[in-house]
Amino acid sequence: MKQHITPNNGYYGQFGGAFLPEILIPTVEELKRVFYQVKNDPQFWNEYLKIMQNYSGRPTPLTYAENLTKHFNTCKIYIKREDLNHTGAHKANNVLGQGLLVKRMGKTRVIAETGAGQHGVATATMAAKFGLECTIYMGEIDVERQRPNVFWMRQLGAEVVPVTEGSRTLKDAINEALRDWVTNMDTTHYVLGTACGPHPFPEMVTYFQSLIGQEAKKQILEQTDQLPDKIFACVGGGSNALGIFHDFLPETVELIGVEAEGYGKATGKHAVRLSTDDASLGVAQGYKTFFLQNSDGQMRETHSVAAGLDYVGVSPLLSYLGENKRVRFESATDEQVTAALQLIIAKEGLIPALESTHAFARAFVEIPKMKKDQIVLINQSGRGDKDIFTIADALESEEWKIFIQQKAEEYDVKKIY
Numbered sequence: 001m002k003q004h005i006t007p008n009n010g011y012y013g014q015f016g017g018a019f020l021p022e023i024l025i026p027t028v029e030e031l032k033r034v035f036y037q038v039k040n041d042p043q044f045w046n047e048y049l050k051i052m053q054n055y056s057g058r059p060t061p062l063t064y065a066e067n068l069t070k071h072f073n074t075c076k077i078y079i080k081r082e083d084l085n086h087t088g089a090h091k092a093n094n095v096l097g098q099g100l101l102v103k104r105m106g107k108t109r110v111i112a113e114t115g116a117g118q119h120g121v122a123t124a125t126m127a128a129k130f131g132l133e134c135t136i137y138m139g140e141i142d143v144e145r146q147r148p149n150v151f152w153m154r155q156l157g158a159e160v161v162p163v164t165e166g167s168r169t170l171k172d173a174i175n176e177a178l179r180d181w182v183t184n185m186d187t188t189h190y191v192l193g194t195a196c197g198p199h200p201f202p203e204m205v206t207y208f209q210s211l212i213g214q215e216a217k218k219q220i221l222e223q224t225d226q227l228p229d230k231i232f233a234c235v236g237g238g239s240n241a242l243g244i245f246h247d248f249l250p251e252t253v254e255l256i257g258v259e260a261e262g263y264g265k266a267t268g269k270h271a272v273r274l275s276t277d278d279a280s281l282g283v284a285q286g287y288k289t290f291f292l293q294n295s296d297g298q299m300r301e302t303h304s305v306a307a308g309l310d311y312v313g314v315s316p317l318l319s320y321l322g323e324n325k326r327v328r329f330e331s332a333t334d335e336q337v338t339a340a341l342q343l344i345i346a347k348e349g350l351i352p353a354l355e356s357t358h359a360f361a362r363a364f365v366e367i368p369k370m371k372k373d374q375i376v377l378i379n380q381s382g383r384g385d386k387d388i389f390t391i392a393d394a395l396e397s398e399e400w401k402i403f404i405q406q407k408a409e410e411y412d413v414k415k416i417y
């Protein structure tokens, strides 16, 4: 595969780098060595493609959204279906790729951080498949909020460690995972969940996720004989966006990354880092990028209806592509996302994850101004089944409330006897 952005000494312009405790340097050097070795080995890419085909269900389809296209009556709308990957999102592309690297390095244990639990479930799945020991760090508050994912991780054989430090959420889980890595680096690989963190993680995660754009480019040319005019993807850490954008970087295609605006920029309760002046350059969690921080460099609380977009940092590659105006960054509010989701479900019979719905919500703002002969491509990074609690709440579904109440009562009855 051809790489279109190469880091210079681990940096993309002023962003990136590897800010690590001295003790981790040999491990990260080993990771770099093995990664650059496999990157130049066509055999490895074929091995990767094989597992993605036979285990994860790739290539994922490119769906023509005929009904949404009729609804807006402007450009043609196409959807890349990452929701059809095993475990329900693009995260499988990254964890299975890193799993193959772990095998090459001869390590026997993986650790990961997780916020909403999606990356934890994907990592635990990979560990079960590859016969690796697995420990997942998760903030205590997230463990409480994400019971179904915790249940599946444990069924998959992973140890889930609730982190009780600090704000007891994702950033504290990352710190604990780093602490574990320092202690156990001889046997253990840290499976980072997105295109963030110290070099070579942003490059490596983008490398695996670029499969999305490679497939999409081939598929859109087969189906329409032209390249898309705009591509929309949601941005948490940035891995699904970089994955679909990468192969289109040299083309004249507009690339739009959509961040989570939560309750709105003015409220301060959002996770917007690149489409605002609110974030500032800083170093944290091993790398340099734009962070949502206060003037003392303390990380701020973020908010989004989509847990997977609720993050203080962002990929150094995206900061770089934003600074160079190759990617345009926009945002969508919780309210816009809820409305967009209802339209997609009703028109196309698809249930995108709340994360992915941010890409749709912004596309729906721009599509009415587009022309008949133009094409829009939207990355549906994951499926929305996991969001049933949040969505039913947001839509204030009466039936759902009654169902939950009945469940609660059943358990109370069991407790009495």
Ligand SMILES: *Cc1c(COP(=O)(O)O)cnc(C)c1O
Residues within 6 Å of the ligand: 089, 090, 091, 118, 193, 194, 195, 234, 235, 236, 237, 238, 239, 240, 241, 308, 309, 353, 355, 356, 381, 382, 383
């Ligand atoms: C985790 C997640 C995201 C956010 O992560 P990126 O690294 O920005 O892609 C987006 N969509 C879904 C469905 C996710 O699970």
